[in-house]
Amino acid sequence: MAEYKLMLKANLDRREELEYDRHWRAFLQMAVQSPIGKGKSQRLRYSKFEKFYNRAKARKELDKLFNPKSESKTEEESRVEKIIKYKKRKRGDE
Structure with missing residues (x-):
């Protein structure tokens, strides 16, 4: 399981x-083609690449997929655990 998680990561x-590379290429392409304003007041829509693509935010979103904050069990796993606890209580094991 550990190897699987490592491969997934x-x-x-x-x-x-x-x-990131795709966004970088799009940023460079966009920087050439999309000025804002007219005449002397022309400027680029995004002055910095970080405004166009926030890498830290994207990495956090991917980490949420890989490591959700509450590693809750699936509905089926929790249902099975409840059944096991119920049967133990009924037998008097707990």
Whole structure:
């Protein structure tokens, strides 16, 4: 299971890196083609790449997918645990 989680984390990091590269290319393309204003007051829509793509925020979102804050069990797992507890109580094990 640990190896699986490690492979999953590596895959998510790879995806994030690809997404970063795509956004970087889009930013450069956009920087050339989309000035705001007219005449002498022209400026770029995004002055910094970080305003266009917040890498830290994107990484946090991916980490939420990989490590949710409350690693709650699925509905089925919790139902099975409740049944097991009920049967133990009924037998008098607890």
